[in-house]
Amino acid sequence: MNxxxxxxxxxxxxxxxxxxxxxxxxxxxxxxxxxxTHGAILMTGAYFTWYLLExxxxxxxxxxxVTLLLTFILGVVVQRVIVQPLVNKEAxxxxxxxxTFVIGNLLENSFLLIFGGRLKRLPTPLEGHFSxxxxxxxxxxxxxxxxxxxxxxxxxxxxxxxxxxxxxxCVAQNEQAAKLMGIPVKTVYRxxxxxxxxxxxxxxxxxxxxxxxxxxxGGGPLSKAFTVCVLGxxxxxxxxxxxxxxxxxxxxxxxxxxxxxxxxxxLFLLMMFILLVRPEGIFA
Amino acid sequence: xxxxxxxxxxxxxxxxxxxxxxxxxxVVPSGVDDYQTGYDEGYAxxxxxxxxxxxxxxxxxxxxxxxxxxxxxxxFLKGVTMAVEEINARGGLCGxxxxxxxxxxxxxxxxxxxxxxxxxxxxxxxDAIFTGYASQTQNEFEICKRYNMIYFISADAMSxxxxxxxxxxxxxxxxxxxxxxxxxxTELPKRMEQxxxxxxxxxxxxxxxxxxxxxxxxxWISEGLRDNFEGIGWEITMYExxxxxxxxxxxxxxxxxxxxxxxxxxxxxxxxxxxxTFMEQFLQNPTQSHMFIQYGPxxxxxxxxxxxxxxxxxxxxxxxxxxxxxxxQGVALREKFSDRWGFDPGSYGPTLYVQVMIWxxxxxxVGDPKDHLAVGKAILDNTAFWGGGGLITxxxxxxxxxxxxxTPTFYQIWDGNRYVVDPEPYNNGEIQNPPWWSEG
Numbered sequence: 001m002n003x004x005x006x007x008x009x010x011x012x013x014x015x016x017x018x019x020x021x022x023x024x025x026x027x028x029x030x031x032x033x034x035x036x037t038h039g040a041i042l043m044t045g046a047y048f049t050w051y052l053l054e055x056x057x058x059x060x061x062x063x064x065x066v067t068l069l070l071t072f073i074l075g076v077v078v079q080r081v082i083v084q085p086l087v088n089k090e091a092x093x094x095x096x097x098x099x100t101f102v103i104g105n106l107l108e109n110s111f112l113l114i115f116g117g118r119l120k121r122l123p124t125p126l127e128g129h130f131s132x133x134x135x136x137x138x139x140x141x142x143x144x145x146x147x148x149x150x151x152x153x154x155x156x157x158x159x160x161x162x163x164x165x166x167x168x169x170c171v172a173q174n175e176q177a178a179k180l181m182g183i184p185v186k187t188v189y190r191x192x193x194x195x196x197x198x199x200x201x202x203x204x205x206x207x208x209x210x211x212x213x214x215x216x217x218g219g220g221p222l223s224k225a226f227t228v229c230v231l232g233x234x235x236x237x238x239x240x241x242x243x244x245x246x247x248x249x250x251x252x253x254x255x256x257x258x259x260x261x262x263x264x265x266x267l268f269l270l271m272m273f274i275l276l277v278r279p280e281g282i283f284a
Numbered sequence: 285x286x287x288x289x290x291x292x293x294x295x296x297x298x299x300x301x302x303x304x305x306x307x308x309x310x311v312v313p314s315g316v317d318d319y320q321t322g323y324d325e326g327y328a329x330x331x332x333x334x335x336x337x338x339x340x341x342x343x344x345x346x347x348x349x350x351x352x353x354x355x356x357x358x359x360f361l362k363g364v365t366m367a368v369e370e371i372n373a374r375g376g377l378c379g380x381x382x383x384x385x386x387x388x389x390x391x392x393x394x395x396x397x398x399x400x401x402x403x404x405x406x407x408x409x410x411d412a413i414f415t416g417y418a419s420q421t422q423n424e425f426e427i428c429k430r431y432n433m434i435y436f437i438s439a440d441a442m443s444x445x446x447x448x449x450x451x452x453x454x455x456x457x458x459x460x461x462x463x464x465x466x467x468x469x470t471e472l473p474k475r476m477e478q479x480x481x482x483x484x485x486x487x488x489x490x491x492x493x494x495x496x497x498x499x500x501x502x503x504w505i506s507e508g509l510r511d512n513f514e515g516i517g518w519e520i521t522m523y524e525x526x527x528x529x530x531x532x533x534x535x536x537x538x539x540x541x542x543x544x545x546x547x548x549x550x551x552x553x554x555x556x557x558x559x560x561t562f563m564e565q566f567l568q569n570p571t572q573s574h575m576f577i578q579y580g581p582x583x584x585x586x587x588x589x590x591x592x593x594x595x596x597x598x599x600x601x602x603x604x605x606x607x608x609x610x611x612x613q614g615v616a617l618r619e620k621f622s623d624r625w626g627f628d629p630g631s632y633g634p635t636l637y638v639q640v641m642i643w644x645x646x647x648x649x650v651g652d653p654k655d656h657l658a659v660g661k662a663i664l665d666n667t668a669f670w671g672g673g674g675l676i677t678x679x680x681x682x683x684x685x686x687x688x689x690x691t692p693t694f695y696q697i698w699d700g701n702r703y704v705v706d707p708e709p710y711n712n713g714e715i716q717n718p719p720w721w722s723e724g
Contacts, residue, residue, distance in 0.1 A: 134542070210532065
């Protein structure tokens with residue numbers, strides 16, 4: 001078996017999982033809840049880009065940038081409408097899960113009404129492929145890897161070198177202390193949801209060009225992102241990044257040696273084992 | 285009065301009475317032209333436009349209205365809507381105006397199916413339910429049986445055969461407008477050898493790789509194909525099952541295929557988006573293999589989304605279809621749908637239209653849409669209706685469609701068009717080696 005196939009396929013998968021999961025971890029580490037709108041926002045990223053390309057006639061790059069802005073704004077709206085009213089209230093954890101679940105459903109069904117259920121697809125900006133050994137690598141996959149690397153670098157710089165990034169880390173460590181230090185927690189929350197949604201939007205754009213788009217396309221990635229977060233650590237972005245590539249490469253490698261049907265159960269078995277041994281995640 | 289005139293008068297009365305009697309019971313196959321009215325004039329008891337003295341009669345449409353298969357559910361609904369519009373425009377059905385209530389079975393989760401069907405029957409009070417397919421297990425059969433609900437389905441022939449065939453008297457109101465799926469298992473191996481023997485295609489070897497999905501339809505077909513290919517001496521180089529639902533990472537599986545290229549690759553995962561993704565990833569580094577894909581290529585999405593990448597794909601159906609140009613009834617159905625909705629359908633839009641028309645015809649015969657048992661008996665005993673695949677009559681044991689004047693049909697997609705390649709005389713094209721072979 002040619003291991004380079006598993007490696008390159010796994011790296012591409014890992015990059016996608018990374019984009020899907022980073023935003024989830026950001027929200028969970030800061031605001032301390034699992035954001036169920038994440039999958040739906042991933043879907044809106046794909047549909048926004050489709051609409052800008054197909055109906056408005058923008059070029060790919062412009063559509064990409066505008067979509068990032070739109071998904072950021074959408075995240076901020078979610079924060080103002082659902083998160084802000086419910087956070088720090090009684091049973092806020094459960095209420096936030098339910099509230100974001102409802103918003104996610106609302107988004108899915110709204111887009112179903114607007115765009116219909118028929119499959120759509122985003123174009124790939126880079127066509128063509130090349131081979132390394134037995135592995136066939138498309139330029140589009142390369143774009144995903146490069147973009148993910150840029151995003152990861154950007155996130156690292158933002159979190160480590162900017163005031164807002166540091167504020168986010170403070171809130172994640174201790175929200176009360178952060179408030180006492182004068183950090184505007186509501187503003188931090190807005191940025192967290194905005195950036196998380198932006199990351200989901202990027203993931204949606206890439207997924208919409210690799211696979212096919214439906215209003216419910218976010219469900220699968222959401223559950224995969226959850227697996228990655230649990231493995232890597234729900235409160236660790238670095239852990240999430242490592243977990244994403246680990247899951248991607250593991251999935252591809254297992255497929256080479258075992259029937260496809262057993263790969264997903266194997267991953268969930270691994271997740272169960274990790275939860276038993278190190279419930280906070282491998283890299284938390 | 286002249287005795288001859290008396291005899292003639294008596295004869296005329298007898299003939300008229302006889303004609304009247306037989307007109308009420310004689311089965312007249314509804315032809316294409318009858319789609320103008322929906323069913324034979326002899327049964328029409330419609331009222332003038334706008335008059336519905338008996339009020340509203342609700343009918344249910346179920347299927348995956350959301351999720352990966354939402355495009356299928358959308359077509360189910362459009363087919364039924366087309367029929368309802370036609371019937372209502374003619375004055376309704378036995379004095380009722382038809383109204384549609386839909387139920388979304390999305391991911392076919394059995395609990396959801398039960399809830400939807402119970403709601404349609406007990407709360408929405410529908411008098412018939414139509415679907416292309418609404419579940420993977422047909423657990424809704426038991427619910428419809430309990431309420432003697434008229435239920436039409438057009439899929440999963442093998443499940444219907446097993447469930448209803450065991451006790452048809454327990455399912456008097458459930459019908460499946462597809463014919464037996466046995467040809468899905470048996471015909472492809474025979475055709476491959478046949479096409480090779482007459483020089484239409486090349487076969488680099490006698491190897492086949494089979495990919496299937498974790499659902500009864502896909503696995504039943506793939507198991508039969510595996511057995512039948514092995515029966516004629518072919519080697520099964522790969523037999524892989526993927527989880528049912530959205531599945532997109534075909535890369536490692538294709539690597540296995542490329543390591544030992546077979547003459548034929550078979551993918552019975554019927555979800556069009558999965559199959560299209562498979563085809564795209566295959567074409568990144570294709571092998572000298574024919575490509576047979578189950579069901580997905582018959583949907584509009586497959587060609588729309590793949591474009592030229594769909595060229596060379598082979599698929600089949602157990603009967604004639606709406607894209608067999610010489611089968612004018614099917615073409616008329618396709619054009620009716622296309623004229624109404626603005627796009628060429630897959631098979632299900634016209635199929636659901638036909639389901640409603642078959643039901644409506646039976647209701648008109650009985651005169652009471654609420655008498656489900658009588659309507660079911662009328663459907664079983666009297667249906668002879670031109671559908672998308674042939675003349676539909678119902679087998680009394682399985683309640684499957686015993687489609688007459690039809691035959692299993694093979695297609696190959698080329699430059700965005702569907703060509704019937706087998707059998708003669710229905711073919712409008714010839715099977716050939718796929719275009720990616722020239723890149724090999």
